[in-house]
Amino acid sequence: MTSKRIVSGLGLLLGAGLAAGQALALEGDAERGEAAAGTCVACHQADGSGMNVPGGQSWPRLAGLDAGYIAKQLHDFQAGRRQNASMMPFANMLDDQQIADVAAYYSQLPATQGDGGDVDEAVLARGEQIAMRGDWDEYIVSCKSCHGPGNQGVGGTFPGIAGQHAGYIESQLRAWQAGERSNDPQNLMGAIAQRMSDEDITAVAAWLASQPAADE
Numbered sequence: 001m002t003s004k005r006i007v008s009g010l011g012l013l014l015g016a017g018l019a020a021g022q023a024l025a026l027e028g029d030a031e032r033g034e035a036a037a038g039t040c041v042a043c044h045q046a047d048g049s050g051m052n053v054p055g056g057q058s059w060p061r062l063a064g065l066d067a068g069y070i071a072k073q074l075h076d077f078q079a080g081r082r083q084n085a086s087m088m089p090f091a092n093m094l095d096d097q098q099i100a101d102v103a104a105y106y107s108q109l110p111a112t113q114g115d116g117g118d119v120d121e122a123v124l125a126r127g128e129q130i131a132m133r134g135d136w137d138e139y140i141v142s143c144k145s146c147h148g149p150g151n152q153g154v155g156g157t158f159p160g161i162a163g164q165h166a167g168y169i170e171s172q173l174r175a176w177q178a179g180e181r182s183n184d185p186q187n188l189m190g191a192i193a194q195r196m197s198d199e200d201i202t203a204v205a206a207w208l209a210s211q212p213a214a215d216e
Contacts, residue, residue: 026100028067033105036098039090048106050165052115052209057086058167064111064214068156070103073183081183114165116209119202127207130200140195143204146188151208157185163213169205177201 037044040062044050048063062070076082077091094102129135131151134142143151146158153160161169175181176193184190193201 026096028071028100028102028104030101030105030108032098033101033103036094037102037105039093040102043086044106047112048109049112050114050168052117052165052167054117054167056167058165058171060168061112061114061164061213062106063109065107065159066153066156067100067103067107069153069159070106071099072156074099074103076183082181111160111163111213113213114163114209116166116206119206123199123203124207124210126200127203127205130196130204131207135200138195140200141192143208151211152214160213161208162211164208166202166205166209169208170201173201173205 043059044062048061050059050061052058073082074091074094077084077088078094080088091099130140131143134140134145143161146154147161148154148158151160151162172181173189173193173196176184176187176189177196179190182190196204
């Protein structure tokens with residue numbers, strides 16, 4: 001291969017990488033996003049509050065989540081880096097600009113409170129321990145170590161999980177545990193979830209759902 005072809009090939013790779021980065025960095029318009037989000041309402045509700053379905057599929061609250069995080073998840077569904085039979089067809093209906101617009105729209109909606117189900121105080125106490133302090137005997141890192149103070153999220157990398165529906169948190173922890181989801185930095189969540197028991201997952205999901213969804 002000649003040096004000219006090598007340079008040309010590197011240029012194509014660099015261009016593709018820049019294009020991917022630009023797609024994620026597009027500035028979103030919330031007004032356009034409201035219109036584009038019409039197909040999201042059936043599951044995520046008009047106010048972005050989602051739905052908790054005990055024993056069934058739960059849909060996450062999107063209202064108040066970071067726009068960068070929402071956009072990344074939609075791109076991951078499109079690329080197959082994240083799998084969900086319900087979400088993938090809808091994600092594939094959106095172009096890059098519409099993804100940015102939908103993400104902007106949901107990020108500016110007031111965060112709604114999640115549903116944690118009916119659990120006793122002992123379960124909630126265990127959930128609080130895992131979320132706020134972790135369990136070093138089991139090598140379980142606390143949720144707040146990555147998700148920030150109050151588990152309210154850190155930019156577009158770690159989403160706010162306080163006030164998220166318990167059913168959705170549970171389903172995602174089990175997906176990471178089973179290796180069915182791995183689209184977070186360095187697969188940190190997979191390593192943590194695999195050390196958690198079923199009781200731990202239920203407890204931390206219930207406790208997080210009971211917490212304020214946004215700073216007051």
